[in-house]
Amino acid sequence: MVDDLIPAPAAGGRAASAPLLGRDTEPTLFELSEPGRSSWQLRTTGVPEIPLDELVPERHRRRLPLDLAEVSERDLVGHFTRLSHRQFSVDLGAYPLGSCTMKYNPKICDAVAALPGLADVHPAAPANCVQGWLELLVELEAALCEITGMTAATVQPAAGAAGELTGLLLMRAWHGARGDTRHKVVIPDSAHGTNPASVTLAGFDVVTVPSDGRGCVDVEALHAVLDEDVAGIMLTNPNTLGLFEEDIRAIADAVHGVGGLLYYDGANLNAILGIVRPGDMGFDIVHLNLHKTFATPHGGGGPGAGPVAVSERLAPFLPGPRPIRVGDASSPRYGWSTPERSIGRLHSWHGNALVLARALTYVLVHGSDGLRDVARLAVLNANWLRKRLSRSFDAPYDRPCMHECVLSASSLKRATGVKALDVAKRLLEEGFHAPTVYFPLIVDEALMIEPTETESLQTLEALAGALERIVADAATPEGALAATEAPHLTPVRRVDEARAARHLVPTFDARTS
Amino acid sequence: MSGYTPHTEADITSMLGFLGLSSLDDLFAVVPAALRLAGGLDLPGGLPEPDVFARMQDLAAANRPCGRDLVCFAGAGAYDHEVPPVTRALASRSEFVTSYTPYQPEVAQGVLQAVFEFQTLVTRLSGLAVSNASLYDGAASLVEAVNLAYGATGRQDVWVSHGVNPTWREVLATFAAGTGHRIHDVPLTDGITDWAATAFNDTDDPGAVVVSYPNYLGCLEDLAQARALCDRTGALLVVAFDPVCAGILRSPGEWGADVVVGEGQALGMPLSFGGPYLGLFACTMDHVRRLPGRLVGETVDAEGRRAYVTTLRAREQDIRREKATSNVCTNQTLMAVTAAVQLGWLGTSGMAEVALRSARGARYCRDGLLTVPGVEPLTTGPVVREFALRLPLDSAMVVERLADEGFLAGVALDPSYAQGRPDGLLVAVTERRTRAEIDAFVSTFEKAVR
Numbered sequence: 001m002v003d004d005l006i007p008a009p010a011a012g013g014r015a016a017s018a019p020l021l022g023r024d025t026e027p028t029l030f031e032l033s034e035p036g037r038s039s040w041q042l043r044t045t046g047v048p049e050i051p052l053d054e055l056v057p058e059r060h061r062r063r064l065p066l067d068l069a070e071v072s073e074r075d076l077v078g079h080f081t082r083l084s085h086r087q088f089s090v091d092l093g094a095y096p097l098g099s100c101t102m103k104y105n106p107k108i109c110d111a112v113a114a115l116p117g118l119a120d121v122h123p124a125a126p127a128n129c130v131q132g133w134l135e136l137l138v139e140l141e142a143a144l145c146e147i148t149g150m151t152a153a154t155v156q157p158a159a160g161a162a163g164e165l166t167g168l169l170l171m172r173a174w175h176g177a178r179g180d181t182r183h184k185v186v187i188p189d190s191a192h193g194t195n196p197a198s199v200t201l202a203g204f205d206v207v208t209v210p211s212d213g214r215g216c217v218d219v220e221a222l223h224a225v226l227d228e229d230v231a232g233i234m235l236t237n238p239n240t241l242g243l244f245e246e247d248i249r250a251i252a253d254a255v256h257g258v259g260g261l262l263y264y265d266g267a268n269l270n271a272i273l274g275i276v277r278p279g280d281m282g283f284d285i286v287h288l289n290l291h292k293t294f295a296t297p298h299g300g301g302g303p304g305a306g307p308v309a310v311s312e313r314l315a316p317f318l319p320g321p322r323p324i325r326v327g328d329a330s331s332p333r334y335g336w337s338t339p340e341r342s343i344g345r346l347h348s349w350h351g352n353a354l355v356l357a358r359a360l361t362y363v364l365v366h367g368s369d370g371l372r373d374v375a376r377l378a379v380l381n382a383n384w385l386r387k388r389l390s391r392s393f394d395a396p397y398d399r400p401c402m403h404e405c406v407l408s409a410s411s412l413k414r415a416t417g418v419k420a421l422d423v424a425k426r427l428l429e430e431g432f433h434a435p436t437v438y439f440p441l442i443v444d445e446a447l448m449i450e451p452t453e454t455e456s457l458q459t460l461e462a463l464a465g466a467l468e469r470i471v472a473d474a475a476t477p478e479g480a481l482a483a484t485e486a487p488h489l490t491p492v493r494r495v496d497e498a499r500a501a502r503h504l505v506p507t508f509d510a511r512t513s
Numbered sequence: 514m515s516g517y518t519p520h521t522e523a524d525i526t527s528m529l530g531f532l533g534l535s536s537l538d539d540l541f542a543v544v545p546a547a548l549r550l551a552g553g554l555d556l557p558g559g560l561p562e563p564d565v566f567a568r569m570q571d572l573a574a575a576n577r578p579c580g581r582d583l584v585c586f587a588g589a590g591a592y593d594h595e596v597p598p599v600t601r602a603l604a605s606r607s608e609f610v611t612s613y614t615p616y617q618p619e620v621a622q623g624v625l626q627a628v629f630e631f632q633t634l635v636t637r638l639s640g641l642a643v644s645n646a647s648l649y650d651g652a653a654s655l656v657e658a659v660n661l662a663y664g665a666t667g668r669q670d671v672w673v674s675h676g677v678n679p680t681w682r683e684v685l686a687t688f689a690a691g692t693g694h695r696i697h698d699v700p701l702t703d704g705i706t707d708w709a710a711t712a713f714n715d716t717d718d719p720g721a722v723v724v725s726y727p728n729y730l731g732c733l734e735d736l737a738q739a740r741a742l743c744d745r746t747g748a749l750l751v752v753a754f755d756p757v758c759a760g761i762l763r764s765p766g767e768w769g770a771d772v773v774v775g776e777g778q779a780l781g782m783p784l785s786f787g788g789p790y791l792g793l794f795a796c797t798m799d800h801v802r803r804l805p806g807r808l809v810g811e812t813v814d815a816e817g818r819r820a821y822v823t824t825l826r827a828r829e830q831d832i833r834r835e836k837a838t839s840n841v842c843t844n845q846t847l848m849a850v851t852a853a854v855q856l857g858w859l860g861t862s863g864m865a866e867v868a869l870r871s872a873r874g875a876r877y878c879r880d881g882l883l884t885v886p887g888v889e890p891l892t893t894g895p896v897v898r899e900f901a902l903r904l905p906l907d908s909a910m911v912v913e914r915l916a917d918e919g920f921l922a923g924v925a926l927d928p929s930y931a932q933g934r935p936d937g938l939l940v941a942v943t944e945r946r947t948r949a950e951i952d953a954f955v956s957t958f959e960k961a962v963r
Binding site for chain 2: 371
């Protein structure tokens with residue numbers, strides 16, 4: 001009998017994952033330092049060598065000698081190269097970290113960001129010296145508006161959380177301009193932690209609405225909390241369970257009905273590119289995570305970019321200065337303009353510009369059809385994994401998902417003592433990055449898996465096979481023990497997080513003091 | 514299908530078959546039909562990479578980057594310091610570039626250790642005990658510092674020197690609309706904060722006193738006076754420092770700062786049209802549990818070997834949610850790694866040398882420009898890398914004229930820095946400017962203001 005949960009292996013190809021090498025600890029830069037060594041070489045300038053004491057008064061001069069590190073260039077390169085060998089990355093292998101959209105980052109985007117005509121431009125140069133940059137930003141804003149179904153955008157926010165706060169300040173300004181002071185913002189219990197944190201910083205109170213048995217916003221419960229003190233609601237759609245909020249129109253009508261606004265958290269936009277747009281669902285404000293959906297590299301935790309797009313009625317409140325097109329279409333010129341009721345500036349300059357250039361490159365390469373295919377294949381990959389793995393793990397919401405699926409190790413833990421965390425650690429030594437674990441908070445022993453569209457069927461099979469092996473091995477006491485002690489084959493073994501917090505050592509100098 | 518997705522038609526058919534579906538559209542059956550985009554996105558079709566690259570080259574060609582054809586004398590928070598090939602090479606290693614936040618420390622020791630080294634370097638530069646793993650930019654760090662001070666003191670009045678970068682102060686005002694902090698602008702007299710000015714005295718005791726060192730006009734503030742003010746009022750002293758000038762200046766920690774913020778772009782990042790840059794944030798150990806954003810700490814692994822991990826996580830938004838110390842999640846880790854490489858390259862002697870050479874260049878350039886008829890100093894005290902002038906003409910116009918002659922002459926000052934007039938100019942000189950460039954700049958400047 002054919003088991004429909006284990007398809008026949010795909011022909012050809014090879015899984016794109018390999019374990020990390022090397023298990024020796026790397027000394028710090030400070031331990032490599034030897035007095036008298038140096039790497040730096042500076043330009044010969046011919047500027048008169050005025051002594052320091054003629055330049056800076058004594059009371060302003062450094063008293064304690066500055067001690068950084070003294071290493072040769074060769075040692076510097078060796079050090080950081082060895083560190084890089086102790087680091088997993090998308091370029092090395094599959095990174096199915098739910099909610100993070102760790103897709104392949106096309107190299108052309110790096111090449112664009114390195115163009116001197118983009119990278120070496122001073123942000124305060126006069127507008128006539130930065131026409132290319134202004135055009136780039138105007139074009140990106142227009143593309144993001146089309147993708148989200150919005151009217152106008154700002155590219156200043158440097159990351160998703162900054163975009164959230166921007167959107168909430170826009171919400172506050174919009175109500176304020178109507179003489180309406182509102183205090184509450186509604187958030188589902190499945191929301192990312194940045195949502196409630198941003199709500200607090202925007203001066204609102206968080207009202208949490210529960211999810212229903214299907215994993216979506218409980219519409220009845222929502223009605224119960226909606227009143228004229230609600231400034232708006234923040235939603236992620238598909239939500240953090242990877243499920244599409246089918247009742248979104250009813251939710252939008254209900255929130256708009258009490259005079260509130262809808263905020264779209266774009267963390268999961270990858271699932272719906274070119275399929276359905278937040279604007280058409282009824283959202284008023286959208287932030288995008290360009291470092292997720294538009295493949296700009298995450299850089300080990302940043303930089304990101306979190307542009308915010310809004311509907312027409314919110315456009316006058318956008319941050320300024322904004323890049324704008326002036327003059328006629330035949331000979332366009334570009335400049336800056338601050339909207340009349342702008343909430344103000346959000347960034348020292350114009351946002352994470354080189355990230356924005358990468359994102360526009362990604363949009364142009366994909367185009368309309370390519371972006372739609374991104375969503376289709378991301379959703380295909382996630383559903384394939386969900387179905388394949390639903391025999392090995394609990395599926396708390398067992399229905400088709402979008403770009404990611406949330407499974408649970410609850411039964412596994414009960415039967416074997418092996419927790420979601422152990423599954424994650426075991427997977428690391430199989431050569432894959434772990435899924436997101438223990439999020440969303442409403443799922444016990446959650447494993448949140450987002451394969452993205454750039455992983456092949458062979459890689460998905462290898463990932464599923466590894467997870468199935470972990471579950472099978474856990475059935476024996478030795479196997480379960482091995483899982484709870486995993487990983488064994490990574491650059492370091494399981495890291496003692498409790499000790500790090502208890503005996504805080506935040507710098508090299510704190511080791512000895 | 515783009516070249517980035519590996520699916521063959523056969524793969525798609527087999528995967529759909531496994532799911533019991535007949536088409537990719539079936540994957541979206543759950544999306545109400547009325548909402549679905551009927552005609553697709555109104556965007557052009559995808560283009561091959563070489564075509565897109567040519568298009569982006571066209572856009573780049575419509576800019577005037579700093580370099581031989583536009584010699585940079587502009588600063589105001591973005592500086593043309595040396596970025597050597599070794600920094601570019603190491604910071605562009607794909608292991609650092611294409612990894613995520615180090616949620617699984619066992620496979621993220623590379624980023625974690627580099628950030629730990631970055632944190633150590635920032636504490637040594639700033640003179641405070643703890644640094645976080647970075648924030649978005651200098652302005653974001655300032656906003657977080659004021660929030661920290663509110664958390665520590667419960668006070669919402671903030672005294673901010675007018676000598677703090679004006680765009681940072683704008684950002685602070687934007688976010689104050691949400692937090693309700695009351696921001697009071699303390700004026701400058703001869704380029705130095707006048708804490709005794711009566712113009713801002715309609716205020717309660719502050720939670721934070723914010724001052725920049727050196728300040729926006731390049732002047733060296735009296736931090737002892739600012740510290741005394743904090744001691745008297747119970748406010749935290751927040752110093753916006755410059756990490757390069759810190760190579761020769763007394764550190765904010767030595768002056769008694771409680772929190773130090775800064776823009777780290779000068780530590781190895783190109784000008785980049787303003788981003789991605791690097792928000793620096795350090796504080797005393799007293800405030801470590803209020804620190805915004807990520808913090809890497811040293812610990813051990815199961816075999817007792819040294820290891821690194823993000824720590825004191827209970828401060829952060831994904832755990833504490835609406836009670837978190839900050840909403841920051843994604844930061845500027847790659848820029849922090851870049852800064853660690855750059856500081857490793859500069860080392861103890863190079864850091865001091867860059868600061869000293871910048872100060873020499875600034876002195877030489879300032880002396881030269883002050884020989885130009887009609888050009889006056891806007892401040893009289895010592896300056897380090899940057900200085901403010903008053904021109905006989907509208908300074909924005911002078912900047913445009915000099916750009917035509919191959920010089921980015923500086924940044925036109927907001928009239929609030931020049932007694933309400935539009936003739937103030939802020940000029941920066943780094944260690945990369947040669948005597949020949951400065952001499953040519955001065956002689957061209959003279960023609961431009963005639």
